[in-house]
Every structure is written in C-alpha cells, then in structure tokens.
Amino acid sequence: MTVLEKPPYIWFKDAVRPWExxxxxxxxxxxxxxxxxxxGMRGxxxxxESRHYFLHMxxxxxxxxxxxxxxxxxxxxxxxxxxxxxxDLLSAMPYREDVYIRPTLFLEEGRYSVGGSPDDCGFFVAIFPSPREKSITSGLRCQISSWQRADDASAPPRVKAAASYYNLRFARMEATSNGYDEAILLNRQGKVAETGGASVFLVRDGRIVTPHVGSSILESITRRSAIELLTAELGLRVDEREVERSELYVADEVFLTGTLCEITPVVDVDGLEIGDRKPGPVTRELQERYYAACRQGQADRRGWLTAGPVLPGEDGSRGKEDGL
Structure with a gap:
C-alpha cells in the first residue's frame, strides 16, 4: 500500500501553515x-497545461x-x-505530479462528540504526492477477512468517518500478517462487502457483478464512475446485488475500484488463482478508459474534472490558462 510522505505545508485554520x-x-x-x-481525492x-485536475471534486x-x-x-x-x-497549498508546494488530497472535518469541543456550533469544529486539507501503484499492473492477493464489516446499525459505512476505519484496520492487519496484500470483508449477512479502501467487482461469463450499496459498503464515487464506463462506453451490464464469497473463487476476473487504488486487478483470493494471475480483458479495458478520462484536462466532456491553479514551470515561467 502507498506510504505517504509528510509534505512541508498543510492548510489548517484558514491558512497554509508549516506541517509541524x-x-x-x-x-x-x-x-x-x-x-x-x-x-480522499486525486489530483x-x-x-x-501545467496544472492539476481534481477528480469528482x-x-x-x-x-x-x-x-x-x-x-x-x-x-x-x-x-x-x-x-x-x-x-493556496499547490502555490506553496508546486507538485508537478499526481497528488492525493485529504480534506478533513473534526470536532475540537463537545460533550460525547456532539458539537454545539461550527466554532467547535476544525477543518484541514493535506496534499501528498501519489504515484501510481505497481499493483495496478501486477494485481493484488486478497484474503477474505474473519472480521465483519460494520453495518448501518453500528457504524454506517456511507459515512466516511475516521472511526469506521478501525474496523478496516483489523482486517488489513490480519491479511498482511497472513502474507496477503489486502482484505475483503463480508457483511453481517455473510455476503461480500468491500476491502479496507475499495469496492469489489467480479466478472463471470461476460457479466459484471458488484455488491449493492445496501451491502455495508461506502457509497463509492470511483465505483460509480466504473459502472458508468462499463455500461455507457463498454456496453456491458453491471448487476448490483448481494455477492456470495464463493463467487469470487470462480470468477473470471476480480478487480477493485477506489481513489487510491484506482482500478486494480485481484489475482488471488484465499490462495485461489483468479484467471491466469494477470489482469483480465474487462479489467484492462476499464483501466484504459478510466485513466484516459482522468487525463482529459480541459478536453473533459464527462464533467469529472475541476481545474487547479496554473503552476510555474521549472524555469519559473507560467503555463497558459487556455480560456479556463
């Protein structure tokens, strides 16, 4: 998984400040x-154009x-x-590479985490360089976790809360200690939910299947983008339904979608080989379409991208706004 290095600056209390x-x-x-x-967003x-484009901001x-x-x-x-x-941050840290962006809202004051007013809250934005993962090409080995995904009655997965990730941390620690790259969690009903940071898709006999949003999963933005590309551009049907654990074992392809992992193939589940341990044809085509969409710049016609500031070149010159 990506290890994010601490940047020199962060946006905190309405200004760019030194990280420390x-x-x-x-x-x-x-x-x-x-x-x-x-x-979690990507730029x-x-x-x-000498600028970043923020995806689905x-x-x-x-x-x-x-x-x-x-x-x-x-x-x-x-x-x-x-x-x-x-x-402000990109002007202070002119990263000329892909970045990961983490806007966070938190409570500073309150009794049992019930804040009284906006003055009781804090907000910060951090930006980190984020090169593409090698696993996008090589694929991941996943384990079905013994830990159960929290559900709407305990810790709603549609809320992207820091507290929810403690559940996912247990699962990932278990998987990595057993020699796997990532964990796939089941929900309370024993159906497939998601990983610690991505949605799960499988391909079998030309049909694509993914757990529906009532399966104890985050309402993932990348998942929705993948479904859009699969249906509108590749002409494939995507079934959103409950997914059995054993369906992963007999799938032709399995892949994950998420902000950090983008579109990542799974080549092994619980020691069982998926396909030929290489990204399958649907996964590869989806990767190509997705990455092309993310790189459209001002040619974006899907409405996915928001333009960032034009940054100075390495020689100090500035790029052209091109009417944006």
Whole structure:
C-alpha cells in the first residue's frame, strides 16, 4: 500500500501553515472519540497545461457534507472553500505530479462528540504526492477477512468517518500478517462487502457483478464512475446485488475500484488463482478508459474534472490558462 510522505505545508485554520504547526490538543473530540469525517481525492497532473485536475471534486465535497450531517459535525465546508485551500497549498508546494488530497472535518469541543456550533469544529486539507501503484499492473492477493464489516446499525459505512476505519484496520492487519496484500470483508449477512479502501467487482461469463450499496459498503464515487464506463462506453451490464464469497473463487476476473487504488486487478483470493494471475480483458479495458478520462484536462466532456491553479514551470515561467 502507498506510504505517504509528510509534505512541508498543510492548510489548517484558514491558512497554509508549516506541517509541524498543525496541532490540536490531545483532549479534542477528534482524538478522544475519533470524531472526524474526511474525503480522499486525486489530483491528476497535466503537463501540457501545467496544472492539476481534481477528480469528482463536487461529488467528494457533497459526500463530506453528508458524512458531517450524519455524524452531527455542525460545520459546512463549501466547494469554493476547499478549492481555495487547494489553490493556496499547490502555490506553496508546486507538485508537478499526481497528488492525493485529504480534506478533513473534526470536532475540537463537545460533550460525547456532539458539537454545539461550527466554532467547535476544525477543518484541514493535506496534499501528498501519489504515484501510481505497481499493483495496478501486477494485481493484488486478497484474503477474505474473519472480521465483519460494520453495518448501518453500528457504524454506517456511507459515512466516511475516521472511526469506521478501525474496523478496516483489523482486517488489513490480519491479511498482511497472513502474507496477503489486502482484505475483503463480508457483511453481517455473510455476503461480500468491500476491502479496507475499495469496492469489489467480479466478472463471470461476460457479466459484471458488484455488491449493492445496501451491502455495508461506502457509497463509492470511483465505483460509480466504473459502472458508468462499463455500461455507457463498454456496453456491458453491471448487476448490483448481494455477492456470495464463493463467487469470487470462480470468477473470471476480480478487480477493485477506489481513489487510491484506482482500478486494480485481484489475482488471488484465499490462495485461489483468479484467471491466469494477470489482469483480465474487462479489467484492462476499464483501466484504459478510466485513466484516459482522468487525463482529459480541459478536453473533459464527462464533467469529472475541476481545474487547479496554473503552476510555474521549472524555469519559473507560467503555463497558459487556455480560456479556463
């Protein structure tokens, strides 16, 4: 998995600040009771335009607001506020490469994590360089976890909350200690849910299947994009339904979708080979379509991309706005 190196700056308390100065007290609700929600976004570097394009940014900000609403974190972060933070950060750290972006809302004050007003809340944005994972080509070996995915009655998966990832941490630790790359969790009904950070798809006899959103999964934005490409551009049918564990064992292809993993093939589940331990034809075609869409720049016609600031060239010159 990706290890993110600490950048020199972070956006915190309405300004760009040195990383070391972004501190909160140990008795904040975010520390004591993990009262925070977050998003993970990608920014794709466009060398010709000398700027990043942020993927599905309005959708991510909408989901952040939904998570905050359910978690009773009473602050609204607008699209414009987050975009402004990204502009400020990328001006201070002109990364000329793909980046991972983490906007986070958290409670500083409150009794049992119930904040009284927006003044009780904090917000920060961190940006990290994020090169493409080698597993996109080589594939992942996955284990079905003995840990069960939390459900809507205990820790709603549609809320992208830091606290929810403790459940996923147990599963990933178990899988890696057993020699696997990632864990696939089942839900309370014993059906396939998701991994610690991605949605699960399988291909069998030309049909694509993925767990429906009531299967204790995050309402994934990348998952939705994959379904759009598979159906609208590849002309394939995608069944959203309950998925049995054994269906993964007999699948022709299995792949994962997520912000960090993008479109990643699975070549082994519980020691059983998937396909020929290489990305299958549907996975490869989806990868090509997805990566091409992420790299469209100003030619984007799907409405997926939001333009970032034009950054200075390595010689100090600035790229052209090209009417954007």
């Amino acid at each position: 100065e972004a501190t909160v007290h140990v008795w904040t609700e975010a520390v004591v009771r993990a009262a925070s929600v977050f998003e 794709y570097w466009n060398e010709q 309005p959708d991510h900000m909408r989901r952040l607001a939904d998570s905050a609403r359910v978690a009773r974190i009473p602050r609204i972060v607008t699209f414009e506020e987050c975009l402004g933070a990204l502009h």
